[in-house]
Amino acid sequence: MLFRNEKIEYFNKKGKLLDPHRIELTDKDGKKEVVTAKNILIATGGRPADPEIPGKEHSITSDDIFWLKKKPGKTLCVGASYISLECAGFLRALGMDVTVMVRSILLRGFDQQIANKIGEHLDAQGVKFIKKAVPISITLGQNGQKIVKYKQGEQELEEVFDTVLFAIGRSA
Amino acid sequence: MGLEEVGVKTEKNGKVIAGDDDKTAVPNIYAIGDVCAGRLELTPTAILAGRLLAARLFGKGKRLMSYKYVPTTVFTPVEYGSCGWSQEDA
Numbered sequence: 001m002l003f004r005n006e007k008i009e010y011f012n013k014k015g016k017l018l019d020p021h022r023i024e025l026t027d028k029d030g031k032k033e034v035v036t037a038k039n040i041l042i043a044t045g046g047r048p049a050d051p052e053i054p055g056k057e058h059s060i061t062s063d064d065i066f067w068l069k070k071k072p073g074k075t076l077c078v079g080a081s082y083i084s085l086e087c088a089g090f091l092r093a094l095g096m097d098v099t100v101m102v103r104s105i106l107l108r109g110f111d112q113q114i115a116n117k118i119g120e121h122l123d124a125q126g127v128k129f130i131k132k133a134v135p136i137s138i139t140l141g142q143n144g145q146k147i148v149k150y151k152q153g154e155q156e157l158e159e160v161f162d163t164v165l166f167a168i169g170r171s172a
Numbered sequence: 173m174g175l176e177e178v179g180v181k182t183e184k185n186g187k188v189i190a191g192d193d194d195k196t197a198v199p200n201i202y203a204i205g206d207v208c209a210g211r212l213e214l215t216p217t218a219i220l221a222g223r224l225l226a227a228r229l230f231g232k233g234k235r236l237m238s239y240k241y242v243p244t245t246v247f248t249p250v251e252y253g254s255c256g257w258s259q260e261d262a
Binding site for chain 1: 173185186187196213246247258260
C-alpha cells in the first residue's frame with residue numbers, strides 16, 4: 001500500500017476533534033483512542049442535500065440511483081442542477097419516463113443560452129419539465145408508488161411516480 | 173466531527189468556511205475539497221488544492237489555489253463544456 005511505503009499511518013475510524021490538536025478516533029466496535037497532530041486537514045467531502053418536505057424518506061438521491069435493484073420506472077428528478085439534468089438524461093436514454101421539476105432556472109451559474117439549449121435537447125428526447133414548481137409532500141400510493149404534491153404558481157397539483165430523485169444541491 | 177466545538181466555522185449546510193489559504197477559523201486546521209463552502213465541487217481542483225497546501229505546509233512553495241478559469245462540463249445527452257465566464261457574469 002502506498003500509504004505504508006510513505007510511512008503514513010492510516011486509521012479507518014470516525015474522528016472527532018477534542019481541541020485544535022487532539023482527535024478522538026472511534027472504530028467500528030466503539031473502541032476509542034486519541035491521536036495528536038500539529039496540523040489537521042478536513043477533507044470529508046460532501047453528500048446530496050436532504051429535502052425538507054413530509055415524505056422525503058420515500059425519495060432517493062443521485063448516490064442511490066446507481067444501487068437500485070430494479071429499474072426506476074417513471075421518475076421525477078427534482079432540481080435543475082447538472083446532477084438532476086444528467087440523471088434525467090441517462091434515465092431517459094435508458095427508456096424511462098422522466099420528468100424534471102424546476103423551481104426557477106436550469107443550470108444556475110452556467111451560461112443561460114447554453115443551459116436553455118440543453119433543456120430544449122432534453123425536451124426533444126422526451127424528458128418532460130414541470131417549471132416554476134416546488135414539491136410539497138410525498139405519500140405512498142398503490143404498489144409503493146409515490147404521490148407527489150407540488151405547487152406551481154398558485155395551483156396545488158399532484159402526480160404519481162415510481163421513483164422520486166432529489167438533486168437540490170450538496171451539503172457537508 | 174466536533175468542528176464547531178473547537179472553533180471551526182461552518183455554514184448552515186454543514187460546509188466548512190476556509191480562506192484562500194485553505195485555513196479555517198482555527199489556524200492549524202485546514203479544509204479542502206467539497207467540504208468547503210463556496211468552492212467548485214470538482215475532484216481535480218480538490219487534488220490540486222491539496223498538493224499546493226502540502227507544498228505550503230512543508231516549505232516547498234507559496235502558491236495558492238486559483239479557482240478562476242477552471243474548465244468544467246455537464247454530462248447531459250448533449251454534452252456541454254465551458255471555461256471562464258458565462259455571458260451573464262461577463
